[in-house]
């Protein structure tokens with residue numbers, strides 16, 4: 001019996017090593033996600049100012065926090081998403097316990113850039129965040145435009161605990177932390193029932209649902225939603241599952257190895 005147990009253990013260890021080594025070659029980060037009762041994260045990309053001034057109060061009214069994947073090149077500017085964040089917004093969100101995570105500095109599409117350029121964009125953004133937030137080093141990353149390529153994964157997957165794409169679905173069982181699934185909350189195709197079914201599914205089967213949007217206003221862009229729409233999904237999630245920023249989910253799963261370490265020097 002004992003011998004069988006040992007040999008089974010060896011087989012498992014060998015399989016685990018294969019997954020790790022093969023995963024390294026393919027720039028994947030295999031990990032197991034099993035969260036009894038389900039967990040939901042609300043994330044905002046780029047960081048339009050309204051994601052904080054309108055979206056922040058929605059989250060805080062439900063006593064939960066979000067994750068802001070920030071492109072520092074947008075600071076103080078504006079685009080089709082409306083006015084972008086000011087540094088004071090960034091600092092306020094961070095001070096109130098929301099997670100500040102990483103995007104590329106100039107929102108460069110990783111599908112269209114060589115690995116070296118992606119790495120430089122990520123390094124520049126990370127350095128700007130560290131400077132703006134007194135040493136806070138972002139532990140998580142989202143691919144701009146959901147542009148996930150092998151070179152992008154290669155550039156990003158060892159720098160962060162997770163990289164988030166925009167492929168729909170629930171993160172459950174063996175997942176690739178270098179390409180987490182996420183689901184948009186956009187006014188243009190808003191379907192509350194569909195989004196709530198994702199939450200139900202995560203609750204029933206121990207999964208992690210990540211939602212993302214951009215601007216949050218009563219007249220949002222094609223890539224944003226209204227405060228009422230965000231509120232409807234947040235309220236349903238809070239009533240049915242845990243709701244946590246990405247970093248907190250990882251920490252509680254024991255997967256936050258490299259995450260959000262305050263810069264020591």
Ligand SMILES: [Zn+2]
Pocket residue numbers: 045046103107143144145
């Ligand atoms: Zn983006």
